[in-house]
Amino acid sequence: MPRYAPNKVPTAVKKRYFELLREGYKGAAAAREVGVSTSCGSLWFIDAGSMLVPDTAPISPRFLTQDDRIAIADGLHADQTVKVIAASIDKSYQTVYREIGRNSKPDGRYQPWWAHNQALLRRSRPKEHKIRAGASLRKLVRDKLNEQWSPQQVARPAEVEDRRTAGHWEGDLIIGRAQSSAIGTLVERTTRYLRLIHLPGGWKAPQVRNALVVQTADIPWELRRTLTWDQGRELTLREDIEVLTGFRIYFCDPHSPWQRGANENTNGLLRQYFPKGTDLAVHTARDLQAVARQLNTRPRLVLGDKTPEEAMREWSKHLSPS
Structure with a gap:
């Protein structure tokens, strides 16, 4: 069975490796299925952040998919402009520009599986309600309601x-x-x-x-x-x-x-x-x-x-x- 160097493997092989992981394959089994060594697959997994966040179908077409991010990474590797990359995935220039800035790795590289994990983590991260998080805000709201203020009157936009x-x-x-x-x-x-x-x-x-x-x-x-x-x-x-x-x-x-x-x-x-x-x-x-x-x-x-x-x-x- 062929073996590949981690950085010279076709993108399609890496993509299939991560698809298998998401389907429940163990790392060694996924590596064996795509024809690379276990250590090679492990390096890919570590480079992706050592995690795979569950990926449901995008809830809106404005969200980038894993395939979109792979296309962005391939385009950057080929020295394409952001405008060309955006056109290839039918997204706006601003969307791709923000994606590269927001989801690149700390060393500046854009790694599509890392980027997808980061996006999914932010999308699923629970956000605490402001009124639940702030004791002083809760007290102010309670006091004004006790003074017979309406909810509309209690809501004061920030300065x-x-x-x-x-x-x-x-x-x-x-x-x-x-x-x-x-x-x-x-x-x-x-x-x-x-x-x-x-x-x-x-x-x-x-x-x-x-x-x-x-x-x-x-x-x-x-x-x-x-x-x-x-x-x-x-x-x-x-x-x-x-x-x-x-x-x-x-x-x-x-x-x-x-x-x-x-x-x-x-x-x-x-x-x-x-x-x-x-x-x-x-x-x-x-x-x-x-x-x-x-x-x-x-x-x-x-x-x-x-x-x-x-x-x-x-x-x-x-x-x-x-």
Whole structure:
């Protein structure tokens, strides 16, 4: 019976090995069935995280399957672009980009069985209800109900959600051609005031950290409350950013763009100036300032026909002197 080196075995053989494990085969029996040594199969199993999470059929077509993840890994191995890989599995570019960032191994490799396990673990992880997890919140709800408040009156959106206080920002990146360039976008939730972050050195975590620290330094401390960002590896140094800027950083839940609604809407407007598939590195810091100025002086219906600049100016008047 043929034997293969672990890293030179066709993907189809590995796929069948893990299918057999999911069907209940022991490791040695599965290895024997696909024609590799037990030690070879063991190496695959360890590389996949030494576990196989039960896999039910996807509950929604937006979820990636094991086959999708295998195709992503094969595409990356063949040096295909994310756009090409996404088209091959009929998924959006953003879905594949997030998948690679979220489910790669700690060493940066994208291993499809590891990635599938991680996704299944997150999908099945029970989430404790907020009211059950917080004693102070339970007490507050109980007290207000005892005071004859209705349930609707008891439910008070967090300060960051009610848009009554300035200083809560939403952030993201718009990515240029071939993922080789990017521009950071920051939108203040209450005023819709826009900051564009120049990233001439690239958009890996150190460059994004440095750019955010330097390019938000002139924002008054009272207006640096929170920053809500999309799921992405570019903010893996968030602890540094929090210490150096004063922002408290939060991340959106997966597949929840509405948690950054102001930023998503603004990114759509920005595509008038920075079309998809173009090289964003050609734009200077001065170019970005000019675009931000143009959008910040455009009246917005959501602001009662005020401009973001006017709304921000009104808030700034109420800040305590430094």
